[in-house]
Amino acid sequence: MDSKFDHKIVEKDIYEAWEKSGAFQPSLQPTANGIQQRPFTIVLPPPNASGKMHMGNVLMIAIEDLMIRYHRMKGDPTLWIPGTDHAGFETQITYERELKKQGKSRFEFDRETLYQNIWEFVQSNKSQIEGQIRQMGASVDWSRYTFTLDPHVVSTVYSTFAKMHKEGLVYRDNYMVNYCPKCGTTFADLEIMHEDRVDKLYYIKYKMVGSEDGVVVATVRPETIMLDTHMAVHPDNKKTKHLIGKKVINPLSLKEMEIIADSFVDPEFGTGIVKLTPAHDKNDYEAAKKHNLPVIIGISMDGKMTSEAGKWAGKSVFTARKEVVEELQILGAIDKINEKYEHAVTVCYKGGHDIEPMILPNWFVKVESLKKPALEAVESGKVKIYPEWRKITYTKWMEEMHDWPISRQVVWGIRIPVWYKVGQSENSEGQNVGKSENQNIQITFLAKNHKSSDHSPKITQGSELSHKPVVVSGRVGELLQNYSFEEIRDGLQTLIAPAGCESIVNETCPGDGYLQETDTFDTWFSSGHWPLVTLKYPESEDFKKFYPTSVLETGWEIIRFWVSRMIMFGIYLTGEPPFEYVYLHGMVRAADGKKMSKSLGNVINPDEYMEQYGVDALRMGLIAGTATGKDFSFPKDKITAYRNFGNKLWNMARFFLMMQEKSGITNLKFSNSQMEGLTARDNEIIKMLNETINSVDKLLGEFRFAEAGDTIYHFMWDEVAAKYLEEVKTREDLGVALSVLRHVILTGLKLLHPFMPFVTEAIWKEMPRKHDEMLIISKWPEVK
């Protein structure tokens, strides 16, 4: 043995030996005295398939591997299923960035081709994260590896959607969604943020109809003024009560606008009068629905003004705002401008871009009947959340939860299995598609045989050359007059079907003339099935044996996104929540105490630490970073400390071996029950060892990982290495002392193995033992 422990030499070989031994697979693990134990199961929250390991992943794997190894040594049939996530939106963004480097964009591809290209991109990248999971020492069962786009996953998600559709739990409706024109997709309420900003608040003068009087209305969005048809005041506001029912003139459209009463208006804000823009404001939309007002869409999905905006059509929101203000100034319609108006703007959490509220048809999940049992499961303690104070995040969210929009305008994901009939089929039974709402479906597709003489469909992009495919968009009813159904189908990019369209839910194409929905499921809709699909619900033996799983371990920031949905789907499909415990680890912050982010440039890369200090030190250091589940700063010191500790253990073993060799004693006794002639001091150290075992068992049972590790650390270092081992040097009854020392070292290695698997396994291999099995499957010490 070298005088220093070198993690680089052993890590790879040890992992291969573990994997080869079958220890990761429950069916190949040794059983505990033939007694049928309860299985212990964890499903790995899947990291991004095309990404790389970050500190949060490292902590997650460290904690999960700790629990897994502990239970495996205790003799429970233990299963940890690995997997990776397609990470819909993020991966698509990454891929598009690659395209841009090649001077291309996604608009040059039809949907099918784009999907295939991203698939290949992910396939060529996923070996990195898989390699890193191995490097971490994760004792996962690779034979059960699952990717979130595996055929059986897609098929399970499809059947859930079909079941929910059949039971009336999904519906299609127009909805005011949070749309990000930059990202090109909608975001759920959970996925948007509020950013405090200082903007201009414009006070606009409106003239009353048939009077010289006027009113003044405050707005931050003058660019929508020409769309407005109504204003509103609070019905009980004395100052504005007289205005109800009166009319004013829109300074841009010159149309008359009626002032209505609605209690959502805050009498204290601005002038107490609000202009209504139903298509682009949540409150206004609600009010418009209530009062049956027109909803005029003035901003399109690319963030530009529509034809409804008159002379500003085609201009960006920003430009329109500037120009409208100039126009209003010329008209003398601006009363004043508050230059320093502080308010909160909604932005998307992905890129921090401004959210444009839009009316779009969407698929929704009715959550009312799903959320009740999911809330009940946690409140009754059937699902136990640790740390306990995180529970309130869950219960609050479940109480407030409203219907869940699940459509995403992203290609990379599970395509919603809904089909719209748009083309004529040969066997059409007199169904006149031309008259149906389906002819109003908005299509964007890549036309390969574009005829330059066409003028009805709008060409939005591409060259005039006829051989080069161009992007064509329009209503399908009109497009079909110039293009064949097959050409549209094959070149299809996106489709927006109005809420009233007829549709069929089916996994595969139901017949001729159908186009499939181009939206994909919200990634949380499919990952909400994770414990089910990794266990191959509903028919497999795994599902029968391992469901519900034992612990779901993840970061607290996805309680709402993920944990709640898994519990909902688990109960909905099986009647049982998918796990018994939820353990939520804290967020690893950067050295400066802030959240790690690429934009702040404070990201700490785990690779460097694994390389320099070894996986064991990094894992244990992170676990020791916080004992309470709170967020914590990356604990660099603790990583050094545990690297040193690994070396200390290594040298304890070296000392033992050296003493044994020097003394020539070969008949050491193995278990303390066989040891004779123990001194009071020997009994004392054995007693302390047993107390350590007891407290480690207790602490691990309570998810107090840091304290458990700390307990072993101090016993092994302060009591064994610093004291007992020194005494051994001068003992006359060396045979007894070495027997005790070996017993203590071997037992200590067992206790430590779940925390620091590599160094303990490496030392174990060097120590003379009774059985020659690996440490990973050795029996956890029990105190009699």
Place this chain on the structure above:
RNA sequence: GGAUCCAUAGCUCAGUUGGUAGAGCGCUUCGUUUACAUCGAAGAUGUCAGAGGUUCGAGUCCUCUUGGGUCCACCA
């Protein structure tokens, strides 16, 4: 605005039924003892944010204040 967590040694954090303040790192001094300098020995550093309350006794429980973090939130 609502909710929640936090404030303990220079730094990062422990301190779970209330009972004499802890760890790691850092710092000071000393040490070539044959397991380990990724080591050993000795040592310094805290009105446990502030105020009040409950108690024989409070870092720990309650109230308020101050200062932070995070989540949620429709105010044009």
